[in-house]
Amino acid sequence: MEAVNYQKKRGDLARLTLIIIFIFSSVWNVFAQVKVPLIKASSEKAVIIDGAYCHVDWKLDPLTKPDTYFVNIPAQRSTVVFKTDQEELTVATEPGKSYDFMVLLNNKDTCHVRISAQLPPDLPSMDSQDPFPVRIPFRLIGSRIFLNGSIDKKEVSIQLDLGAGTGVVNKNSSKRLDLSFSSFTAVSNTEGVNRERTSLGNQLNIGSIDWQDVSLTEVGNMKPYEDIIIGNSFFRNYIIEIDYDKMEFVVHRDLPLKTSVYKKLPVFYEQNRPKFQAVIRHNKRQYDFWFLFDTGRDGTMLLGEDFTSTGNIWNELTPLTVINNRKIIRLDATIADVEFKDIVTNAADPAKPNGRSSLFGNQILNHFNVILDNKAGFLYLKPNGRTKEPYSNYESYLNQIPPSIKKN
Numbered sequence: 030m031e032a033v034n035y036q037k038k039r040g041d042l043a044r045l046t047l048i049i050i051f052i053f054s055s056v057w058n059v060f061a062q063v064k065v066p067l068i069k070a071s072s073e074k075a076v077i078i079d080g081a082y083c084h085v086d087w088k089l090d091p092l093t094k095p096d097t098y099f100v101n102i103p104a105q106r107s108t109v110v111f112k113t114d115q116e117e118l119t120v121a122t123e124p125g126k127s128y129d130f131m132v133l134l135n136n137k138d139t140c141h142v143r144i145s146a147q148l149p150p151d152l153p154s155m156d157s158q159d160p161f162p163v164r165i166p167f168r169l170i171g172s173r174i175f176l177n178g179s180i181d182k183k184e185v186s187i188q189l190d191l192g193a194g195t196g197v198v199n200k201n202s203s204k205r206l207d208l209s210f211s212s213f214t215a216v217s218n219t220e221g222v223n224r225e226r227t228s229l230g231n232q233l234n235i236g237s238i239d240w241q242d243v244s245l246t247e248v249g250n251m252k253p254y255e256d257i258i259i260g261n262s263f264f265r266n267y268i269i270e271i272d273y274d275k276m277e278f279v280v281h282r283d284l285p286l287k288t289s290v291y292k293k294l295p296v297f298y299e300q301n302r303p304k305f306q307a308v309i310r311h312n313k314r315q316y317d318f319w320f321l322f323d324t325g326r327d328g329t330m331l332l333g334e335d336f337t338s339t340g341n342i343w344n345e346l347t348p349l350t351v352i353n354n355r356k357i358i359r360l361d362a363t364i365a366d367v368e369f370k371d372i373v374t375n376a377a378d379p380a381k382p383n384g385r386s387s388l389f390g391n392q393i394l395n396h397f398n399v400i401l402d403n404k405a406g407f408l409y410l411k412p413n414g415r416t417k418e419p420y421s422n423y424e425s426y427l428n429q430i431p432p433s434i435k436k437n
Contacts, residue, residue, distance in 0.1 A: 066130040070113030073134065078110040082319070083297040089113075089134050095143035101297050102406035103146045111142065122146040148265055151244075152301075153196070155263065159237040161282040162270075170254065171327040172391040174271065176278060178235035178257070180206055180245070185256035187235065189271075189278065190325025191401070192388060193260030194300035196243060198228065199251040206256070214246040217384050233259070238280065258325065262301040264403060271324070271399040273413045288400055291409035292365035296322070296401070299386065303401060305408050307389065311360040312347055318387060322401075322408065326390030329421045330362070330374045336387040338379035346376050349426065354378045359423050362393070365410040369393055371423035392420040 075087040083101045090096050100107050100122050109120045113132060120128045124146050132140040157163050167174050167189070174189040180198075183206050197216070198208065210226040226247045233240040240263060251258065261269075270279035296303040303322045308315060318336055337343040348356035355375040362369045372393075377385060396416050400409040419425070 066118055067133060068111075068113060068116040068118050068130070069133045069136070070115055070140075071135055072114045074114070075132070076112045078112070080107045080109075080297070082295060087111075089132055089140045089142075091134060091138040091140045093141075095129060095141040097143040097145050099149050100144065100146040102404075103148055104404045105406060107146070109144050111144070120144050152262055152265055153233070153240040153243045155238060155240050155266070157238045157280070161280065162285070163237055163280045165236040165238075165278045165280075167271075167276055167278050169276075169395070172395050173327050174278070174324055174391070175255070176235050178233060180208075180234075180243075180257060181232055182234075183207070186254060187257045187259060188255045188325060189260075190258045190323070191261050192302055192321050192323030192325045193258050194302055195260065195262065196233075196245050197248045197251070197258045198245040199253075199256050200247050200249045201251075201253065202256040203228075203247055208245065208247075210247065212244075214244075216246055216248060222384065233257075233263075260301060260325075261298075261303060261401070261403065264401075265301060266403065268400065268402045268404060270401075273395055273398055273415055284402055284405075285400065288409045291398075291400060291411040294365060294408045294410065296406055296408045298406075303408060304386075305364075308363040309360050310362075311358060312345065314345060316342070321386050321388035322394065323388040324391045324394060326388060327392065328374075328390040329369075329372050329392045330389045331385065331387060332358075332374060332376035333385040333387040334377045334379040334382045337376050338382075343376075343379050348376075349373070350430070354381050357426075359426075362389075364389065364393070365397065367396070367412055367416075369396075369420070373421050373423055373426040392418075 070089060073089040075089055077085040077087050077098055079085065079101045087098065100109060104124050106124070107122045109122055111118045118130055122128065122144060126146050128144040130142055132142060134140055165176060167176050176187045176189060178185055178187045185206070195214065198206065208228040208231070210228050212227040212229055213224050214227045216223055216225045228245045231243040231245055233243045245257065264280065268281040268284055270281060270285070272279065294305050296305050298304070299321065304319045305322050306317060306319050308317055337346070346356050346358050348358055350357050355377060357373065357375050360372050360374065362372055377383060396412060396418060397410040398413045
């Protein structure tokens with residue numbers, strides 16, 4: 030009996046083994062038939078179109094495997110189009126997934142590209158000891174926002190700069206904070222483009238919120254009263270609110286209901302920095318353009334070569350005067366249906382590019398209470414009690430500019 034049973038068990042085992050082999054063979058054949066898409070290019074320059082608004086210049090690199098593009102708003106579905114000078118590939122993304130393909134460059138070099146619908150892994154991770162929403166008081170110095178906090182348990186004054194692409198530390202504060210530097214980062218700011226020291230693995234605290242493994246790059250263009258600058262990269266998984274009426278910075282997990290009375294605008298991100306659309310008018314011409322939402326600029330706005338190099342715009346701008354190859358111009362702007370008259374700002378010469386993006390600064394932006402939904406990619410604005418606050422306009426220009434260079 031046992032011998033028969035044993036043979037029967039062996040027979041069952043044999044049949045089970047055959048079934049398993051068949052299943053794995055079938056799965057292997059399916060995978061073998063799934064080919065990684067391949068497109069061709071004869072130039073290393075490519076373009077990525079991510080959703081309705083985001084356009085990114087891309088450089089093909091056969092040495093990076095894979096060369097990863099992180100979807101602009103990864104928590105939402107998107108359609109990403111990758112275009113070379115010869116072909117294009119369209120990818121419908123789902124949150125949390127990655128998509129690989131190859132680009133054959135000049136018929137000899139294979140570039141491995143990955144579209145990742147996730148946030149980049151190098152963003153600082155955030156935890157809160159208190160339940161959300163977390164409310165943190167702030168103060169204004171000039172038009173800019175400052176928070177109290179600590180870095181590695183040493184007290185610091187922190188500027189909240191949504192126009193900052195990375196966390197930075199004042200060179201004059203590094204020694205007091207006892208930071209160690211083991212890396213370098215290329216930084217583009219008012220000092221130009223420079224390779225600066227970077228401190229890794231720091232702990233940042235603001236109120237009940239902690240960040241681990243924070244990188245801080247040392248820069249020399251900060252004011253004496255500011256130690257650290259943090260930007261939107263610290264909040265990409267969250268919804269943040271700036272309430273100038275209550276002087277409160279709030280971090281939300283969920284979108285607050287009060288957004289129903291705010292003006293809703295789409296955003297996309299340039300190095301985690303939000304860009305939004307506004308209208309400017311100059312010389313009876315109207316221009317719709319995407320500007321950085323730069324709470325760290327203590328001024329009205331700036332027109333970079335991304336704007337002035339478009340079409341014939343540079344020649345269409347009539348200057349009040351020219352200073353250091355920049356046209357000083359007078360214009361009107363409309364943001365979220367609110368008009369700002371007679372702004373005086375400067376426009377960059379596209380023939381002398383410096384890499385600065387067009388932006389609105391906090392002399393204008395702090396006229397609104399702000400909710401930025403980083404999860405869904407929307408900006409909510411509502412006029413606040415600062416609507417009568419002055420900003421750099423034509424009248425102030427006339428009062429400040431030397432008579433010898435006044436025009437108009």
